Amino acid sequence: MARKKSGPFDGKVTRFFTSFVLPVDPCRGGECSRCGACCKFLFTCPFLRSDDGKPGSFRCAIYSVRPPQCRKYPRSKGEQTYLPCGYNFEGAGSDKPGR
Secondary structure, X not given: OOOOOOOOOHXXXXXXXXXXXXXXXXXXXXXXXXXXXXXXXXXXOOOEEEOOOOOOOEEEOOHHHOOHHHHHOOOOHHHOOOOOOOEEOOOOOOOOOOO
Protein backbone atom coordinates (compact mmCIF):
# COMPACT_ATOMS: atom_id res chain seq x y z
CA MET A 1 0.00 0.00 0.00
CA ALA A 2 1.38 3.41 -1.00
CA ARG A 3 2.00 6.01 1.64
CA LYS A 4 -0.31 9.04 1.38
CA LYS A 5 1.46 12.38 0.97
CA SER A 6 0.70 14.78 3.78
CA GLY A 7 1.27 18.11 2.06
CA PRO A 8 3.56 20.24 -0.08
CA PHE A 9 6.58 19.75 2.17
CA ASP A 10 6.32 15.97 1.99
CA GLY A 11 8.64 15.73 -1.04
CA LYS A 12 11.27 17.98 0.50
CA VAL A 13 11.22 16.07 3.79
CA THR A 14 11.41 12.72 2.00
CA ARG A 15 14.32 13.89 -0.19
CA PHE A 16 16.17 15.18 2.87
CA PHE A 17 16.06 11.88 4.76
CA THR A 18 16.47 9.53 1.80
CA SER A 19 19.38 11.52 0.32
CA PHE A 20 21.66 10.07 2.98
CA VAL A 21 21.05 6.45 1.96
CA LEU A 22 19.65 6.22 -1.59
CA PRO A 23 22.02 6.43 -4.58
CA VAL A 24 21.60 8.48 -7.73
CA ASP A 25 20.07 6.52 -10.63
CA PRO A 26 23.00 5.28 -12.76
CA CYS A 27 21.04 6.32 -15.87
CA ARG A 28 21.24 10.00 -14.90
CA GLY A 29 23.19 12.09 -17.36
CA GLY A 30 23.72 15.74 -18.15
CA GLU A 31 24.52 18.55 -15.75
CA CYS A 32 22.88 21.43 -13.94
CA SER A 33 21.70 24.15 -16.32
CA ARG A 34 21.74 26.73 -13.51
CA CYS A 35 18.07 27.64 -14.03
CA GLY A 36 17.43 27.79 -10.26
CA ALA A 37 13.96 26.21 -10.52
CA CYS A 38 14.66 23.33 -8.12
CA CYS A 39 16.09 25.81 -5.59
CA LYS A 40 12.84 27.80 -5.64
CA PHE A 41 10.47 24.91 -4.89
CA LEU A 42 8.03 26.04 -2.13
CA PHE A 43 10.51 28.71 -1.02
CA THR A 44 13.69 30.19 -2.42
CA CYS A 45 16.82 28.67 -0.96
CA PRO A 46 18.70 31.33 1.04
CA PHE A 47 21.95 30.25 -0.66
CA LEU A 48 20.69 30.75 -4.23
CA ARG A 49 22.43 33.65 -5.94
CA SER A 50 21.91 35.21 -9.37
CA ASP A 51 24.96 36.48 -11.21
CA ASP A 52 23.11 38.90 -13.44
CA GLY A 53 19.39 38.08 -13.31
CA LYS A 54 19.45 36.29 -16.68
CA PRO A 55 18.28 32.68 -17.25
CA GLY A 56 20.99 30.17 -16.44
CA SER A 57 22.90 32.58 -14.24
CA PHE A 58 22.02 31.12 -10.84
CA ARG A 59 24.63 29.64 -8.55
CA CYS A 60 24.83 28.18 -5.07
CA ALA A 61 26.70 30.24 -2.48
CA ILE A 62 27.62 27.06 -0.56
CA TYR A 63 28.19 24.78 -3.57
CA SER A 64 31.28 23.02 -2.19
CA VAL A 65 29.51 22.15 1.09
CA ARG A 66 25.90 21.85 -0.09
CA PRO A 67 23.75 19.17 1.60
CA PRO A 68 23.22 15.68 0.08
CA GLN A 69 19.67 16.39 -1.13
CA CYS A 70 21.06 19.22 -3.25
CA ARG A 71 24.05 17.21 -4.50
CA LYS A 72 21.90 14.31 -5.58
CA TYR A 73 18.84 16.13 -6.97
CA PRO A 74 17.28 14.73 -9.08
CA ARG A 75 18.18 11.19 -7.96
CA SER A 76 15.63 9.55 -10.27
CA LYS A 77 13.33 10.39 -13.15
CA GLY A 78 10.35 10.25 -10.77
CA GLU A 79 11.95 12.86 -8.52
CA GLN A 80 12.68 15.30 -11.36
CA THR A 81 10.12 18.06 -10.82
CA TYR A 82 11.27 20.79 -13.20
CA LEU A 83 11.60 20.49 -16.96
CA PRO A 84 13.52 21.38 -18.91
CA CYS A 85 16.33 20.43 -16.60
CA GLY A 86 19.96 19.89 -17.53
CA TYR A 87 19.72 16.34 -16.20
CA ASN A 88 18.15 13.49 -18.15
CA PHE A 89 17.36 9.85 -17.48
CA GLU A 90 17.70 8.20 -20.87
CA GLY A 91 17.24 4.49 -20.46
CA ALA A 92 15.89 4.84 -16.91
CA GLY A 93 13.66 1.89 -16.16
CA SER A 94 11.65 3.33 -13.30
CA ASP A 95 9.78 6.51 -12.45
CA LYS A 96 9.94 5.75 -8.75
CA PRO A 97 12.12 8.04 -6.59
CA GLY A 98 15.20 6.46 -5.12
CA ARG A 99 15.47 3.65 -7.62
